Amino acid sequence: MAMAALRRDGRRIAAPLITPHPINPLRSSLASSDREHTLLGVRSISTQVVRNRMKSVRNIQKITKAMKMVAASKLRAIQTKAENSCGLWQPFTALLGDTPSVDVKKNVIVTISSDKGLCGGINSTSVKISRGLHKLNAGPEKECKYVILGEKAKAQLVRDSKKDIELAFTELQKNPLNYTQVAVLADDILKNVEYDALRIVFNKFQSVVAFVPTTSTVLSPEVVEREAEAGGKLGELDSYEIEGGETKSEVLQNLTEFQFSCVMFNAMLENACSEQGARMSAMDSSSRNAGDMLDRLTLTYNRTRQASITTELIEIISGASALEG
Amino acid sequence: MLRHGPRFLLSRASAASMGWRRQFATDLPAETAGDSKFVEAWKKVIPNIDPPKTPSAYMAPRPPTPSTIPSKLTVNLVLPYSSILSGKEVDMVIVPATTGHMGVLPGHVATIAELKPGILSVHEGNDVSKYFLSGGFAFVHANSVADIIAIEATPVDQIDPNLVQKGLAEFQQKLNSASTDVEKAEAQIGVDVHSALNAALTG
Numbered sequence: 181m182a183m184a185a186l187r188r189d190g191r192r193i194a195a196p197l198i199t200p201h202p203i204n205p206l207r208s209s210l211a212s213s214d215r216e217h218t219l220l221g222v223r224s225i226s227t228q229v230v231r232n233r234m235k236s237v238r239n240i241q242k243i244t245k246a247m248k249m250v251a252a253s254k255l256r257a258i259q260t261k262a263e264n265s266c267g268l269w270q271p272f273t274a275l276l277g278d279t280p281s282v283d284v285k286k287n288v289i290v291t292i293s294s295d296k297g298l299c300g301g302i303n304s305t306s307v308k309i310s311r312g313l314h315k316l317n318a319g320p321e322k323e324c325k326y327v328i329l330g331e332k333a334k335a336q337l338v339r340d341s342k343k344d345i346e347l348a349f350t351e352l353q354k355n356p357l358n359y360t361q362v363a364v365l366a367d368d369i370l371k372n373v374e375y376d377a378l379r380i381v382f383n384k385f386q387s388v389v390a391f392v393p394t395t396s397t398v399l400s401p402e403v404v405e406r407e408a409e410a411g412g413k414l415g416e417l418d419s420y421e422i423e424g425g426e427t428k429s430e431v432l433q434n435l436t437e438f439q440f441s442c443v444m445f446n447a448m449l450e451n452a453c454s455e456q457g458a459r460m461s462a463m464d465s466s467s468r469n470a471g472d473m474l475d476r477l478t479l480t481y482n483r484t485r486q487a488s489i490t491t492e493l494i495e496i497i498s499g500a501s502a503l504e505g
Numbered sequence: 506m507l508r509h510g511p512r513f514l515l516s517r518a519s520a521a522s523m524g525w526r527r528q529f530a531t532d533l534p535a536e537t538a539g540d541s542k543f544v545e546a547w548k549k550v551i552p553n554i555d556p557p558k559t560p561s562a563y564m565a566p567r568p569p570t571p572s573t574i575p576s577k578l579t580v581n582l583v584l585p586y587s588s589i590l591s592g593k594e595v596d597m598v599i600v601p602a603t604t605g606h607m608g609v610l611p612g613h614v615a616t617i618a619e620l621k622p623g624i625l626s627v628h629e630g631n632d633v634s635k636y637f638l639s640g641g642f643a644f645v646h647a648n649s650v651a652d653i654i655a656i657e658a659t660p661v662d663q664i665d666p667n668l669v670q671k672g673l674a675e676f677q678q679k680l681n682s683a684s685t686d687v688e689k690a691e692a693q694i695g696v697d698v699h700s701a702l703n704a705a706l707t708g
Binding site: 261264265267268269270271272273274275277278280281308309312315316359381384392393394395396397416419420421422423424431434435438442443445 | 540542543546547550551554555556557558559560561563564567581583584585586587588591602603604607614615616617618619620621641642644646647650652654656
């Protein structure tokens with residue numbers, strides 16, 4: 181029975197059981213494994229290696245757990261802000277309708293992504309949707325440009341659409357998001373980019389585990405007038421009286437800019453929530469994986485340790501019985 | 506213990522799905538015409554990826570224009586940071602449009618008004634609540650729903666008159682000593698807002 185166990189362990193360790201030097205039985209098996217590693221090569225090298233792996237996996241588990249807690253607390257803070265701002269874009273959609281299928285010459289796709297990684301697949305989803313919109317709106321006489329917010333989308337889009345990128349902004353989350361910052365950003369974009377339609381791509385936060393890719397469309401004042409004349413959703417726009425400003429186009433211009441900044445503010449908040457939520461679930465699954473790995477490594481470690489103890493015992497006993505007999 | 510595993514997981518999963526879901530994600534109204542056109546066009550070009558959702562999927566549809574004038578006006582006052590009033594039924598609101606204060610009653614003609622810094626007063630029965638708005642837009646729809654979007658709105662009783670006077674004096678001084686156009690414009694804006702605040706406190 182002992183020989184059978186020994187043979188089993190021997191095959192697992194894949195090491196020669198007969199050693200060239202006699203082993204001092206008084207030494208502890210762990211110390212012997214270290215010594216044997218240097219003297220003999222293969223016999224119990226696994227315990228030291230396994231121990232190192234266990235230490236590093238344990239550290240990684242601690243780090244990912246801590247990152248999950250940090251993401252959870254950041255999520256709580258920013259979620260209240262996002263919920264409070266959800267009323268901001270609704271009046272605009274109620275007035276101007278939602279026209280994602282509008283057909284214009286100059287499309288600008290504003291992709292919102294995160295700066296930091298380790299947040300699951302949300303940035304790749306945003307980039308896939310942006311590329312899809314680009315393909316959808318490509319055609320003769322039509323051009324489609326990108327404005328990128330966030331480092332991750334920039335890294336992905338620069339690879340194949342470098343010439344289509346107009347502007348890129350990074351490090352937006354250094355200070356907590358507030359409307360003034362977004363208003364300045366929106367102003368920057370509107371001044372530097374010619375557009376007929378702006379399509380903002382972001383991940384809407386539905387729950388901690390669900391993020392829905394969404395796109396909001398903001399039309400330039402000329403296109404709004406054109407669509408209003410053409411009828412359809414914006415057709416009722418003409419029935420609205422305009423108060424303030426000299427001309428209708430001036431008010432429409434202000435309205436468009438205001439709409440863009442409000443929609444951007446909400447989109448950025450929602451994307452930040454999605455980022456923290458995705459990071460939470462990514463870190464959670466990674467801690468769980470590390471825990472599983474640690475369990476498996478512990479089993480391997482114990483088996484190896486017990487096998488080397490058994491080997492030593494066998495040798496002692498066979499040495500003793502050789503002396504007697 | 507292993508036999509109980511699946512049952513336990515099932516109850517946990519259903520609890521998680523029922524527990525914390527936001528209203529508008531699940532109660533989607535029927536997709537509007539624009540959306541279905543977009544979805545079809547998307548599916549033709551990019552069949553493998555689901556099309557993104559659009560904002561109208563997340564909004565409850567607005568009530569249609571009634572044939573008779575309703576008795577109350579529904580007001581939504583929203584800021585980037587919070588919705589102060591949402592769906593509140595009131596008798597009248599007075600908004601500070603750039604062309605002067607404008608009263609909005611139920612059945613008001615559909616209007617888009619640009620707002621200047623000033624007081625918004627909400628009348629409901631005998632209560633009048635006054636908010637100082639920093640500027641924004643007001644939409645009045647034909648179905649007697651008024652949306653007022655401003656950047657900041659504070660109730661008038663939370664404004665400190667001393668700070669208003671100090672600010673007014675400071676900005677007037679800046680206006681006098683301003684050299685470039687940008688500085689002049691900034692100082693002018695400061696003077697406008699502070700004088701409006703002043704008028705709000707006294708008037």
